[in-house]
Amino acid sequence: MEDHYNLLSKKGAWGDQGDGTYVNPVLPGDYSDPDVIRVGDDYYGISSTLHCSPGMAVLHSKDLVNWRMIGHVVQDLTSIGPEYNYDRMNRYGRGVWAGAIRFHKDKYWVYFFTPDEGLFMSTASDPAGPWEPLHHVWEVAGWDDCCPFWDDDGQGYLVATNFADNYNIHLFKLSDDGKELLHDSDTIIHQYKGSEANKLYKINGTYYFFHSEVRFEAGSDVRVVMMLRSKHIYGPYEEKELIHTHGKEVDREPNQGGLVQTPSGEWYFVSHQGHAGIYEGRTLHLLPVTWVDGWPIIGEDTDGDGVGEMVWGGRKPINGYPATVLSTYDDFDRADLEPYWEWNHQPRADKWSLTERPGYLRLHACQPIDKDNFFTICNVLSQRAFRTIHNEATVKIEIGGMADGQEAGLCHFAQTYCTIGVQQLNGTRVLKFNSSGTIAWGPKLTGSALWLRSVWNIDGINRFKYSVDGVHFTSFGDAYQLGWGNYRGDRIGLYSYNCESEQGYIDVDRFGYEAAGAM
Template sequence: MKDNYEVLSKQGFWGDQRDGTYVNPVLPGDYSDPDVIRVGEDYYCISSTLHCSPGMAVLHSKDLVSWKMIGHVVSDLTSIGPEYNYDRMNRYGRGVWAGSIRFHKNKFWVYFFTPDEGLFMSTAAEPAGPWEPLHQVWEVSGWDDCCSFWDDDGQGYLVTTNFADNYNIHLFKLSGDGKELLHDSDTIIHQYKGSEANKIYKIDGYYYFFHSEVRCEEGKDVRVVIMLRSKSIYGPYEEKELIHTHGIEIDREPNQGGLVQTALGEWYFISHQGTGGYYEGRTLHLLPVTWVDGWPIIGNDTDGDGIGEMVWGGSKPINGYPTTVLSTNDDFERWVLEPQWEWNHQPKDGKWSLTERPSYLRLYACRPIEKDNFFTVSNIISQRAFRTVHNTATAKIDVSGMVDEQEAGLCHFAQTYCTIGVQQRKGTRVLKYNNSGTIELGPQLRVSTIWLRSVWNIDGINRFEYSVDGMHFTSFGGVYQLGWGNYRGDRIGLYCYNSESEQGYIDADWFCYEAAEEVRCGNESE
């Protein structure tokens, strides 16, 4: 019989159940490539962001179940390279890949590779920032999934994969300030098909190299989580499989992640779902860890073979802290964007503002790099879409600043896209639905304010609605299947462009996204 937690998970339940238990995923959205540390009684996690800006998300938790976005490491993606800028937008599926976060010398240290530009690092006194300007440690291509480590004698190391060279895993020494690799120390410590997701730990006198690789199990290729162990950092190493993975349809292939120990000495593994494929992307899971004969077992060893199986939930690791609700809403009252927002590539400065009209987000229209190509529209602002029982995202938008050939509204996008918005031509505004180039025009709009809404359930089938009074909503357009693409889950957000000029703007009054509940978002008729 299936574990009851697995049943709840597949029904769309997630996170803190408010009865001392939790259900996986603990975050039902795209928080891919996590790494986690504990500092005192606080837990911090980073998550890759690829082509989204700001880059490398930072999250905080008190109990490993309820997580909250608190900031980003990379404020400007052009500090990595020019291809991320609004005038190129040429890094879909690339950009900020998996990295590591560590606490050393009273600072937080983050290292990560981009597949095209190389190795980068930054430090901060506080995980929410500000982070030091991004430093390029090594200009190189074809490397990924790095992790820093400082030994008891203070010597720093970095472990990473050269995926362009047969997935060799390399170990380097770091310079004293952590800003350089000592290349003459380069040592290959492991190689196997698809070896990546690297982490390094020192526990009870052993060095542990965590990674995943691709092996044939039960007649198909799956990602397998492996640990190497040695008394010397350079080996020789013993090897052990930590958790059985059976494929996305069975256990969702937990693999990329990190080990963390609570203040009471218990161990857990924070992981993402392995391969994506669903519209929510790679979600965040929490699995218990037990140690047997100096080896960790991730999940439950149900058959006694010394290798774990996926766990879909259980007792919370830590109690006594209030449940943190995911931050998804924004009334734009602050003069900075809430941390759940990220831009599609680096936005164009001067084309958005939180101050020109206080309590509104003003989005100026930009001309796309390629006409009629939504993926070259700059200054699209979005956040992660979640896979829960019910989702409703509503935006209240003032369109009185629009001009001819301008279009703006609410969007979903990943590999494909779908929008509901307002289009103005020859002084006339009409409602417009666009499903990856299949367009439906709606009624003429004679109001200056419009409410746009997206509604989807656990199946990810989205339907758009609109209102001219904030109370009565009308369905418009067809159905759209939310999807995954460019190693990202679906994004929900706002867009604004002008196909002919850099003229016109919209003002977003608020954006309200409620997951798993049907609620009203304040006084919608305001």
């Protein structure tokens, strides 16, 4: 059965198959560094967002297979530091790294490190928000992958990796309010090459310390999921490997993630999988967990050695809930942006609006930090590009408010970028294609409305199209390979800038993204 599901996954199948089974990934997009908890019959997860704003995505599920985004923990990245602001944009690949979510004292708690600014936390009574203003617990650099834990006596702890110091893993006590580390309690509890991805649990009176580390297996260094256990929180700990890793191309290295138990007593591991270079980024996977002699086994122990193997699908944990629909349609009638939208760094607030023209997203032009450098455009609004057999994103923009020097349109970006848009020069608007500096000019545009479309397949080969009537579309520009960059998969989004002045705007009427279904 595993080979069957692996074949389905390679062909682009994902998620809920509609017959009581699922195929990995359960979300075929960049939901990196997940953690998950269950509260009652609801499952809540978080995913790192790095330099995107709002920060730290929050997701919800009823069955561990079908997920949707419901909000973010960090509304303003400048509450972390000034380098995230539109006038600096200096945190590509940094920012909000892996964190952990827990439910304690009737509140949801999220802790995370940024590699440069330190440890942050927030709480909320509703995981969809609002979240309390971000609290800076510890100003420090070189740390990551933290997890809070509250013991039966109410004492709180935090486990984290000091990757700047040989990947030593530390255990701290927390203050009663969870807002301070008691540094005199600092204890190193583990160290190995690349040891991180920390989670701490107490199950049936035993402390379980989950992490991953880099080991030499199958002829190369691979990241391996490990567990320590002890009857005492400070150890001594026993150690065990939980799932065999055979390489990035074979099983895509299940790594960061969290253990969760269903109401019926079954256990699962929610993880990201993926590696540098794949355009969809690190996708969300669900693996079964069985317990043998007090140890969890992730996946299936096919050879009886007590260590799991990758599972590419199986029976759904819970039936009766609708399948995830990746397709989105936004006509910008809401008071706020939908949760799937995220800005590249913290946007300039006075350069975008949902109220200046109700029912439209107005994107004013502003000057980039560096002229003609796409990655310094202050207000690029984007969402995840998915890996399915067919993807089509179409936006309708009104361009009557543009000014000379302004360019605006539809984009893909990661390490490189590719855009299709309109540029106004000397009062004339012209179609423009730009693939990381390779430019092609199209026809003059005389109307006030323009439709732009991006189409890509499972291989991530993108083609742009345009239309002046919304019915007949014409291909324009070369094929572009969607890519990976700054620990992120490809993003598709909207942009508007002006290298000459602060003048001009576009109105985005609607944006629709249709992705192939799971079956």
